[in-house]
Amino acid sequence: MIADKMKGMVANSSAIRAMFEEGTRMAEKFGAENVYDFSLGNPNVPAPASVKKAIIELLDEEDPVVLHGYTNSNSGYADVRETVAQSLNRRFGTSFEGKNIIMTVGAAGGLNVILKTLLNPGDEVITFAPYFGEYRSYTNNYDGVLVEVSPDTATFQPKLDEFETKITPKTKAVIVNTPNNPTGVVYSEDTIKRLAAIMEAKQKEFGTDIYLISDEPYRELVYDKVEVPYLTKYYANTIVGYSYSKSLSLPGERIGYLVIPDEVTDSETVLSAANVATRILGFVNAPTLQQKVVAKCIDEETDISFYDRNRETLYGGLKECGFECIKPEGAFYLFVKSPVEDEKEFCAAAKKYHILMVPGSSFACPGYVRLAYCVSHETIVNSLPGFRELAKEYF
Amino acid sequence: MIADKMKGMVANSSAIRAMFEEGTRMAEKFGAENVYDFSLGNPNVPAPASVKKAIIELLDEEDPVVLHGYTNSNSGYADVRETVAQSLNRRFGTSFEGKNIIMTVGAAGGLNVILKTLLNPGDEVITFAPYFGEYRSYTNNYDGVLVEVSPDTATFQPKLDEFETKITPKTKAVIVNTPNNPTGVVYSEDTIKRLAAIMEAKQKEFGTDIYLISDEPYRELVYDKVEVPYLTKYYANTIVGYSYSKSLSLPGERIGYLVIPDEVTDSETVLSAANVATRILGFVNAPTLQQKVVAKCIDEETDISFYDRNRETLYGGLKECGFECIKPEGAFYLFVKSPVEDEKEFCAAAKKYHILMVPGSSFACPGYVRLAYCVSHETIVNSLPGFRELAKEYF
Structure with a gap:
């Protein structure tokens, strides 16, 4: 049935x-x-502890009609979005505004929103093995086709030669996940630069836009002071999906965000469509109390x-x-x-x-x-x- | 793009x-x-006030790893699902168990989960004008076709004669919303009985299953002691979508549930598929703190x-x-x-x-x-x- x-x-x-x-x-x-x-x-x-403190402060200080109410925009509270943007700018030298941020129901919600926004049936989404198996389900939800690049088991960095051959005029997006689930590998800056150069060249060759979707739930979980490059700085058509699941240990609360920078082709249209996708997929808005919690805990270090x-x-x-x-x-x-x-x-x-x-x-x-x-x-x-x-x- | x-x-x-x-x-x-x-x-x-009290108690009493963690099942905490089932049984004389309940990201999330679960491309979903416009988007998300029954502007009860003619072998679901947005009308028990009889007859005629999806965010908002019939008692293939948005004024927190009774055809498969749909659509699980909050406030009267x-x-x-x-x-x-x-x-x-x-x-x-x-x-x-x-x- x-x-x-x-x-x-x-x-x-x-x-x-x-x-x-x-x-x-x-x-x-x-x-x-x-x-x-x-x-x-x-x-x-x-x-x-700052999470509990933030929740109690919010319950004491905020009007419950606002704290638990629909947000005016499906993309989230304007002040929370601005706080997230400014925090990213301080940390990564970017220049986002609140309008570039869409609060999402975790990274899984964010990936669904952006794939719903971008994919026509038959569009191809490339990812690098080994990868989080849900990418296949998310792509399939919108009748996209997931294309795998085989693993480089010596380093678990992406195989860029094979990647280049797999980009076609139907390639709409490339998903990367660094730090990586399941390998724990961080893609090096050199890898990112070469990946970006290949994508730029293919965009020109085919006259298409190919979006780089960076799935970053593990961004804060790095060891030995390794740097994780911020991908919007290397490739214009980059969209970032983030989650507080791991950095604030809130996986069940379903809170994260998408970054859609101005540099993305037709960024205003993509932002409007992602706002609509948030609504019609039934998320409506990211849980409101948790939006305010992450804004209050924005400088919390994991x-x-x-x-x-x-x-x-x-x-x-x-x-x-x-x-x-x-x-x-x-x-x-x-x-x-x-x-x-x-x-x-x-x-x-x-x-x-x-x-x-x-x-x-x-x-x-x-x-x-x-x-x-x-x-x-x-x-x-x-x-x-x-x-x-x-x-x-x-x- | x-x-x-x-x-x-x-x-x-x-x-x-x-x-x-x-x-x-x-x-x-x-x-x-x-x-x-x-x-x-x-x-x-x-x-x-019980909502604030419940949140503070939960923060004081529960292990944060569980309170804010992924639920073991994507359908939600077992104890919360059981509490919801028992509450429905007390109020409506039903006999649900926890397994019949799937906690959802509001009613909008629930409707998306069940339509994703049921619809093949081209399947028809019937609803009665006037209706909440999002039904069209939700149906369209899964390539279903929304079929409208025209409004009876004298009473705003559903036009059952026209309904009967619009059921085809491709009809997979019928969405009703009572108390109704936008009219405020409650469908009478007589209406429900006739609606159920028509659907039973058409199931037999076509040898198909036609699911009645009852979208009930306004169930608790009734005046003059009007009774709102509980639809699972009138028609076996009924699935209920509920939200605490209005009854507990928590619309931004995105918390509700689906009821998939044992009487539904292939209910185990439908339950498993709805559990998977919750995961792959990116909801993963309904926000965990709010799941526990509604369980604590289960006897709260609006x-x-x-x-x-x-x-x-x-x-x-x-x-x-x-x-x-x-x-x-x-x-x-x-x-x-x-x-x-x-x-x-x-x-x-x-x-x-x-x-x-x-x-x-x-x-x-x-x-x-x-x-x-x-x-x-x-x-x-x-x-x-x-x-x-x-x-x-x-x-």
């Missing part, structure tokens, strides 16, 4: 659900403290020491066991090479030691597994004996 | 924006207290005395001037017959008296205008001299 487009989705989702249910079953059987669930990207760091400690312990522990893995510079994922070709076999073997991981196939990169280390440090320490036993099966 | 589908939307939205901007301009020129803006359905009643007083004053005042109008039994709208055929002319004339109204054409019912009386009582009282002057131009 359901839509044909949804049928495959439901089957696939049942597989993920089965995995989740297995985790729950294992926790019941062995005790939650004896199950090492590295499958989910749900931050284990609580929201900073404490990444928690994740950094997890990263060092898990990375070091796995390397010691003999596993191969790129050391992540950002996000909270390790992307580990499976010691056997079929990584699903490896995931199954890990379950014997109560270790749950996601197969790389879910990110269009078989032969690898993803471990989300946004868990308690104790979980990581206690998982290491299991990893050592697991390693003995292969090395 | 934007999608073809969005082009018409942007043009239309500019018209609404122009109206909104005119209101702002008028407020600046004449003072906000001298402009009588009846155009927006943004509740002027503050959220009840104080409708504010709206009732506005209703009596505005309805009485307009009748005295000679305007024709059905007395609304619910919601917070008056649907007034334009004294001239072209109601846009009437709206333009009203602006001379600083009165802003929405033309009925926006609801597929030209010749009428909608007034939203969710404004301060003072605004209504102070607008009446203007209406008297306006009436003199016609009667």
Whole structure:
């Protein structure tokens, strides 16, 4: 009875659900403290104290009719949008105004809004494997076609030669995600410059506009003072999608924004259409209390020491066991090479030691597994004996 | 550069924006207290004190990692869904369980989720004029075709004879909205019974499933103790979309739910698909803090005395001037017959008296205008001299 487009989705989702249910079953059987669930990207760091303080201040100070009311524009409160723009300008030397910002229901909401805004049926959206599997669903929602560039497993930087050959007159957008889920890699400035040059040349060659969509939920989660280039400064047709899910540990509250700079072709029309898309997709506006919360917490710095400690312990522990893995510079994922070709076999073997991981196939990169280390440090320490036993099966 | 589908939307939205901007301009020129803006359905009643209390309790009592985290299921917190189900069972004698409830980003989010779940391109969705214009956008999002039944301007009950002729083998859903925006009419139990009988017969005739989608953001806003039938009890294939926007004055917070009863054909598949649609449309889950808030406020009764007083004053005042109008039994709208055929002319004339109204054409019912009386009582009282002057131009 359901839509044909949804049928495959439901089957696939049942597989993920089965995995989740297995985790729950294992926790019941062995005790939650004896199950090492590295499958989910749900931050284990609580929201900073400033979030609670901001909510209470807002409840005390603001008129509830405004605080909980529809915003005048579907794009959000004018003052919140201005605060976000000024914060970006201070941090990245950009020159955005409030009108360039659209508050969104997280980054997932923002990506849907911009793809709804831009895509005609059959338009192509290029992304680089390994990538967050939802990009395929979001593109499919608007009858676009997702085109994959194969992974460079030596560095997990994008394969730009292959990218160049895959751009066609039907290419409407390119999605990049840096710091990257699932690899934790940050695209270097050199990579970004070459990517931008290729896109500029192809725009000229085909006489088209190709939008670079930068999905940045992990922007604040970087280690060793690595710089994450701000992409609007390298390529004019860049649109940024951001989320406070990770930086303020508010994933369930669904709050983020899109940046649509003046430099984007027909930016006024794109902004108007994105405003309308926010309305007609049923978001209507980003949750109002949380809009005001993030504005009040705009200068809050993300404490990444928690994740950094997890990263060092898990990375070091796995390397010691003999596993191969790129050391992540950002996000909270390790992307580990499976010691056997079929990584699903490896995931199954890990379950014997109560270790749950996601197969790389879910990110269009078989032969690898993803471990989300946004868990308690104790979980990581206690998982290491299991990893050592697991390693003995292969090395 | 934007999608073809969005082009018409942007043009239309500019018209609404122009109206909104005119209101702002008028407020600046004449003072906000001298402009009588009846155009927006943004509740002027503050959220009840229990909402603030609930938020503060939740911040004090709940683990922030859970309170602001992703919910395990995209359909929402299990305890919240169970609380909603039990509350409905107590009030309406239904027998829902938590699994039948999907928490949504308002009713607009819920309608998008269920239409994404059900519609194949070309499927028909029937609704009764006058209707909330967004039904057309939501249906169009999934390449469905909205089919209108013309208005019965004598009663504003649905025209069931015409409805029957418009059901085809391609009819996938019927959307009803009672209490109704823009008329304030509540569909009688007799209407619902006849509507259900027609749909049952057509399901049999065509061997299809036709879903009745009940959009109920105004369920709690009824006057004179009028009963609003709970539609799942009259027709098995009924899906309910609800929002707390009006009942708890939380429109900006985007919180509501869908009810998908076991009686719906293939209800498990529909529930799974709606769960997936919630994820892939980018909602991911309804805002978590607000999910917990509505569960805590589940027995809060909406104080409708504010709206009732506005209703009596505005309805009485307009009748005295000679305007024709059905007395609304619910919601917070008056649907007034334009004294001239072209109601846009009437709206333009009203602006001379600083009165802003929405033309009925926006609801597929030209010749009428909608007034939203969710404004301060003072605004209504102070607008009446203007209406008297306006009436003199016609009667």
